[in-house]
Amino acid sequence: MLTIGNLAKMTGTKVQTIRYYEQIGLMPEPGRTEGGQRRYTDTELDRLSFIRHSRQLGFSLDAIRELLDLSDHPDRPCREADGIARRQLKQVERRMARLEALRAELQRMVHECSGGSTADCRVLEVLRDHSECLTDHEEIGA
Amino acid sequence: MLTIGNLAKMTGTKVQTIRYYEQIGLMPEPGRTEGGQRRYTDTELDRLSFIRHSRQLGFSLDAIRELLDLSDHPDRPCREADGIARRQLKQVERRMARLEALRAELQRMVHECSGGSTADCRVLEVLRDHSECLTDHEEIGA
DNA sequence: TTTGAACCTCCAGTGGCTAGAGCATGTATC
DNA sequence: GATACATGCTCTAGCCACTGGAGGTTCAAA
Structure with a gap:
């Protein structure tokens, strides 16, 4: 289980940016501790890596949304x-x-x-x- | 005397953008008609052309502010x-x-x-x- | 005088974050 | 168990350089 800070470090993202991605629905709402802190799994790590890499290649967040959607449906044509x-x-x-x-x-x-x-x-x-x-x-x- | 619409057409700027430049102090407050509409002279036309051309070359508004300032002081070193x-x-x-x-x-x-x-x-x-x-x-x- | 295009102010929104205030939680050490 | 303090939380506002719209006023031609 990763804290938001660890996830941030591992992906080279700022903590606020991760929360922002969650807010706009690009990242899913993660699990929480009893105290209310976010805890992430490898699934979310992969997703954030995908997003970050796409951003580095200049894709807009809207384009990334589409790409993520396609990535989630392996049967759809490429x-x-x-x-x-x-x-x-x-x-x-x-x-x-x-x-x-x-x-x-x-x-x-x-x-x-x-x-x-x-x-x-x-x-x-x-x-x-x-x-x-x-x-x-x-x-x-x- | 130019209306803001004419000035906009002549410089390829949107009317709102001109008003925005005035608001942030990049363009001076122009004269007004009795009814309160802006009227521009060639001085302002030149200034806006300078700004637009600089923007086309990618200069930030802050950089343009400096360039305009330098342009206003011909004695300063280049x-x-x-x-x-x-x-x-x-x-x-x-x-x-x-x-x-x-x-x-x-x-x-x-x-x-x-x-x-x-x-x-x-x-x-x-x-x-x-x-x-x-x-x-x-x-x-x- | 009437029409209607162009003007006015003020406010909100764009993309993609980023920063800060003010408080709560989690973990390591004593 | 107490304490310290790094990290977390929410919420709000700001960045750049505009752009758009609501709702109302002025100007110039017919």
Whole structure:
């Protein structure tokens, strides 16, 4: 039987995060001691490991919910899990392409900066005037 | 004189976002009509363009606050603005490296999936067992 | 004058946690 | 059995950067 603290250590998760996962129904309600403290079994350890690993690979909690559901039904076709992973892969690739454009732009800004006063700082100049940019980089965030 | 809606259109910003920027002090309080509606000048248009462009390049609102401040003081050395941009570049490069690792892992998962039942789905298997991973991908998010 | 699009304020919600207050429990040592 | 104190509990609020909606007002054109 694991305390929440041990489970946290074993999975590299914060205690609060585990309780949060329980709250949103991603982790089941565990057993409790007479005093009301949570005690976990290996089943829950496996589930949390799955969740954490999926998060590390960038899956959203909603996607993880689906994956867990599929994992719980070994008879269902694999296609769905595969689809979720493929979507995630697409998203990662899209983000990478975007970051690459940003990287190029930032590098150009930084390289062209001569180190004088801000009056003629290339960095600020580029930020001021979008037309100096080589790429579009429309969307924000992501 | 621009209405908030026009300013929004011209900069590709949502109206609510402009009001939000005002609320957190990133945009100044503009003039108002007798009826209380906001009216903007070109000064504010420039400022919002600067903010939006910086956001597109991934700068945080705090970083943008610093950049705007520097931009308002042309006599100050350029070093600081350059530093902020360099930090941002570093961050982008770190994120790209991380995403590249994720991409490889996801691709491997997806490629190895044979399309049977979830019982022997490679995707789920890899998520279950971290030791099957080639890379570390410790940190979450970013 | 009337219409109706655009404006206003205020509040709540998003994702995925994270931090802290204030108290209860569990375990090791004496 | 008493004590110390690390760990646990619940509850609430905050982070970032917005976004959406309710419910009401103003502006400009017809």
